[in-house]
Structures are given as structure tokens and as C-alpha cells.
Amino acid sequence: MNVFLKEYFTYLKLEKNLSENTVSSYRNDLSSFIRFIEEREINDPSQIDSRLLISFFTNLEKVGLTSSSAARYFSSLKGFLNYLFVNNYIKSNPIEKVSPPKLAKNLPGVLSFAEIEKILSLPNTAEILGMRDKTILEVFYACGLRISELISLKLSDLFLNEEMIRVFGKGSKERVVPIGSSAINWINVYLTKSRPLLQKRMKSENYLFLNSRGSKLSRMGVWKIVDKYIKESGIEKAAHPHTFRHSFATHLIEGGADLRSVQEMLGHADISTTQIYTHIDREFIKQVHKQFHPRG
Known part of the structure; x- marks a missing residue:
């Protein structure tokens, strides 16, 4: 076999x-x-x-x-x-x-904007690695990237003057994703004050995010970084790097973004994959109704 x-x-x-x-x-x-x-x-x-x-x-x-x-x-x-x-x-x-196993429709975990902001505020940006960590968190939330996409970002994938980055997703499919001013600002800070010092030990690396030895960050390395700040935040929800992606999509839809645009930004081949976030949005609407309606 x-x-x-x-x-x-x-x-x-x-x-x-x-x-x-x-x-x-x-x-x-x-x-x-x-x-x-x-x-x-x-x-x-x-x-x-x-x-x-x-x-x-x-x-x-x-x-x-x-x-x-x-x-x-x-x-x-x-x-x-x-x-x-x-x-x-x-x-x-x-x-x-053979009938496929029945799949329970569990909605992905999502952090509120306040929870995201709390996590983003935690890295010590007076330190080299703190600047890097802050930038990683900002890019995760700004662009809704998968871990594999984030660690594969190269300097040549940055088009900051156009407020865009190039991303290679599943199957090496290329897409261009908008990036906001806050993430752009922190990328520039990282590129100026942090990355050059990390790169000194291995000048051949063209990847955006480097570890303390100057090499490309690994999946596990990013996981540990994000998990560290989630734990420090005291947030009790089950959260991990992919939660930033879920939160990115959910917050866009809550803000009125159309499904096709969100699909494009996430790099989903099928819009049915993106539609899960409309279910989360309905849950959000129900929470608002319960909280603010006199008979909610």
C-alpha cells in the first residue's frame, strides 16, 4: 500500500x-x-x-x-x-x-474588537522582539491571514504605498489584500528599528518576519507568540492565531462588508466557506437585540 x-x-x-x-x-x-x-x-x-x-x-x-x-x-x-x-x-x-460523518455546525470562535485591542496593546514595543510581535498581531487582524500565509510574507510582497500586500494562500494561489494604516505604521517601525537587528545574524533571509536568530519564523514560533499574549490578556475564550482571521471576517461583515469582498480577502475558493461568518453576524444581531430592546 x-x-x-x-x-x-x-x-x-x-x-x-x-x-x-x-x-x-x-x-x-x-x-x-x-x-x-x-x-x-x-x-x-x-x-x-x-x-x-x-x-x-x-x-x-x-x-x-x-x-x-x-x-x-x-x-x-x-x-x-x-x-x-x-x-x-x-x-x-x-x-x-458510504455516508459521510455528520458534521456538527460549530461556529468559529470570535474575539470582540475590545478584546482584539487589549491583545494588541500587550507587546512591549520598547524591545526588538516586542516590536516584531506587535507587528505580527497587527497584520493578523488587519489582513485576516492564515499562519502559513503570514510566515511566508516576503519584503517583495509589501506594497505599502498602495496599502496592499501580496499573499500566497492554499495551493500557492496569489491574492492581493488591503492593509490598514495601523498595520502599515507598525510594519514600518519593525522594518526600521527591529528587523535590521534580527537580520544581522543571517543576512540572506528575505522573509518579513524573523525569529531571534534571524531566520524565518516557524508556524510553531508564531503560535507561541500569539498564545503568549492571549494568555496575558486574561481573556477566557478559547483563542489562537486563526481566531484573528475569524474576527477579521466577522467584524467586516458586522460593519456592512459584502460577502464577495470578504471571500476575496480571505482567499476562499468557494463562497459557502465564507458564509459561516454570516451566521456569526446573526448571533451578533441577536445579542444586540437582547441587550438593547425593551423586551429583548
Whole structure:
């Protein structure tokens, strides 16, 4: 089975142009299924049928896997099996006969503008790393970026005079995103007073955000930075770097932005992905009604 997996992952990277992080996610999802079938001494794709798949997803449910994770496993497995079918390694795709796991519609967590401002106020901007951290938080909220997009920003992606930045999203798809005056101001401060000192140790780096050694910041590095300030803020909501993206989109829609514009800024291929934020907006409207209506 490993031969087919290796071929599939190569296809995802070269033909589908997926990033290493995305391919790694597929690899992790499929590894659970591979372990499952190997325990049953199944090594040939032709031995995979709908009953085996149902047994696999039933087993996931028994071990307490969340519905969202099960749905992701289903999607990853469907893609792999479809690849095998299209390339004539199997006669049919058995997953077509299996119902996908029911996904609970949980709304993404969102921070209020006041909570965002509280977090943004915490970095010590008298320090080199504090200036960098402040700039990271400002850019996250100003542009609604994913972590992978933020750490991939290069100096050549900045068009600050035009109040725009260039972003490479999923599948290396390029888009141009507006950036506000506050974030622009902090980028300029960082570029003038912080980044040159960080870059001294490794002058070849052209990435915007650098770590203390002068190298490109990692995903985990950014996660730790954001998590640090969220904890310092005392905000009790579950929040993480992606919460800034959710908050960015929600605040735009609350302010009257149209869905298509928000879709473009977020880099969503399908507008249905963006529509989740209209549900959050309805929750916001209901809260306003309860708070301010005499009989709310």
C-alpha cells in the first residue's frame, strides 16, 4: 500500500500544487486508515470495500474522534480512493457507498474588537522582539491571514504605498489584500528599528518576519507568540492565531462588508466557506437585540 501512497503524495505536490504542510496533513489522516487495514492484513487496494470503510469510521467514533476530525478523515480518504479509481488501481470507489460523518455546525470562535485591542496593546514595543510581535498581531487582524500565509510574507510582497500586500494562500494561489494604516505604521517601525537587528545574524533571509536568530519564523514560533499574549490578556475564550482571521471576517461583515469582498480577502475558493461568518453576524444581531430592546 505504501507504493500507492507515495505515488499519491507526489501527485498532490506536483500535479495539484499543494503545499508540504497540506500534503503532510493528508499523510497524517491516511496513516490511521493504513494502520487499520494493516491490522487486518489488507495490502491490496482491491480488498478495500464499503463494509471495511464503515467499520473504520465506526471504530473512529468508538475511540471518541470528533465529528469534524472524522469528516476530515473521510475527505482525505475519498481523495486517495478516487485517485486509485481514476488511475485504474481499483474498479470502483467504495467510499461512494458510504455516508459521510455528520458534521456538527460549530461556529468559529470570535474575539470582540475590545478584546482584539487589549491583545494588541500587550507587546512591549520598547524591545526588538516586542516590536516584531506587535507587528505580527497587527497584520493578523488587519489582513485576516492564515499562519502559513503570514510566515511566508516576503519584503517583495509589501506594497505599502498602495496599502496592499501580496499573499500566497492554499495551493500557492496569489491574492492581493488591503492593509490598514495601523498595520502599515507598525510594519514600518519593525522594518526600521527591529528587523535590521534580527537580520544581522543571517543576512540572506528575505522573509518579513524573523525569529531571534534571524531566520524565518516557524508556524510553531508564531503560535507561541500569539498564545503568549492571549494568555496575558486574561481573556477566557478559547483563542489562537486563526481566531484573528475569524474576527477579521466577522467584524467586516458586522460593519456592512459584502460577502464577495470578504471571500476575496480571505482567499476562499468557494463562497459557502465564507458564509459561516454570516451566521456569526446573526448571533451578533441577536445579542444586540437582547441587550438593547425593551423586551429583548
